[in-house]
Amino acid sequence: MIRKCLFPAAGYGTRFLPATKAMPKEMLPIVNKPLIQYGVEEAVAAGLSQIAIVTGRGKRAIEDHFDINYELEHQISGSDKELLLEDIRYLIEQCVFSYTRQTEMKGLGHAILTGQSLIGPEPFAVVLADDFCVTSGDGVLAQMVALYEQHQCSIVAIEEVPRAQTASYGIVCGEEIKPGVIKVASMVEKPEPEEAPSNLAIIGRYILTPDIFDILESIPPGRNGEIQITDALDIQAQQGKVVACHFKGLRFDCGQIEGFVDATQHVYKAYYEQGGNYPLSLMEKLSSH
Ligand code: G1P
Numbered sequence: 001m002i003r004k005c006l007f008p009a010a011g012y013g014t015r016f017l018p019a020t021k022a023m024p025k026e027m028l029p030i031v032n033k034p035l036i037q038y039g040v041e042e043a044v045a046a047g048l049s050q051i052a053i054v055t056g057r058g059k060r061a062i063e064d065h066f067d068i069n070y071e072l073e074h075q076i077s078g079s080d081k082e083l084l085l086e087d088i089r090y091l092i093e094q095c096v097f098s099y100t101r102q103t104e105m106k107g108l109g110h111a112i113l114t115g116q117s118l119i120g121p122e123p124f125a126v127v128l129a130d131d132f133c134v135t136s137g138d139g140v141l142a143q144m145v146a147l148y149e150q151h152q153c154s155i156v157a158i159e160e161v162p163r164a165q166t167a168s169y170g171i172v173c174g175e176e177i178k179p180g181v182i183k184v185a186s187m188v189e190k191p192e193p194e195e196a197p198s199n200l201a202i203i204g205r206y207i208l209t210p211d212i213f214d215i216l217e218s219i220p221p222g223r224n225g226e227i228q229i230t231d232a233l234d235i236q237a238q239q240g241k242v243v244a245c246h247f248k249g250l251r252f253d254c255g256q257i258e259g260f261v262d263a264t265q266h267v268y269k270a271y272y273e274q275g276g277n278y279p280l281s282l283m284e285k286l287s288s289h
């Protein structure tokens with residue numbers, strides 16, 4: 001059973017400067033919720049309630065967000081505004097949050113390795129909060145947990161991207177064993193279009209088996225001189241231990257201005273169409289299951 005979800009959240013978010021000068025990029029809101037809260041909601045909806053966050057300097061707002069603000073609660077108590085805090089209160093009640101700091105930026109693989117002390121020897125999920133995913137049924141992590149239960153190996157979420165964009169992603173290739181499920185033969189980090197083995201890109205959702213930590217410790221730096229999770233997963237893939245999940249849903253790259261604006265418009269439209277009734281409310285989602 002998977003209980004833990006790791007959020008690497010130490011990156012600088014330079015594409016959003018100056019907004020991210022004193023504020024973590026994970027706290028940028030899509031309409032009225034910070035990106036990282038959507039990620040934690042997705043984890044909770046998939047049954048994962050131990051939330052491990054790898055932070056860095058200047059990220060304290062994340063810890064404050066997942067804590068009670070008594071002064072504010074007192075101020076709005078008894079008013080309509082209480083409803084706006086319903087989801088975050090639920091997360092604070094349901095989850096245990098733990099934090100560790102990444103002191104040097106040496107890549108996503110290094111960030112995940114930094115979280116080892118919070119995870120221990122058990123399978124776990126990883127969410128990159130700036131990949132914002134919207135689904136009509138089960139969330140992306142819930143779809144991946146279901147696959148993990150069948151295959152008991154590492155799972156990556158993938159989507160097709162235009163060939164010209166392969167150099168922005170980890171790219172997988174392998175054999176489709178069921179519609180939307182691929183047994184991964186190999187994967188490569190950010191290949192140029194002419195070298196890419198396919199156009200199936202990994203997005204920021206992973207389920208990893210704990211042997212990944214030893215692999216991460218043993219591999220040399222890869223693309224950009226950084227420790228890459230894709231290189232570690234490639235070693236598992238060669239042993240037949242990685243499955244890719246062509247998830248159902250939409251993903252917005254909120255690490256880029258364009259994706260962030262598209263996500264905002266998408267959520268706002270959904271909000272507006274429902275007459276202002278928080279269509280992405282976690283409480284509604286949970287009760288509709
Ligand atoms: C990271 C991973 C890459 C993956 C991507 C998904 O890259 O290294 O394999 O496809 O996340 O968003 P980054 O976006 O951090 O450059």
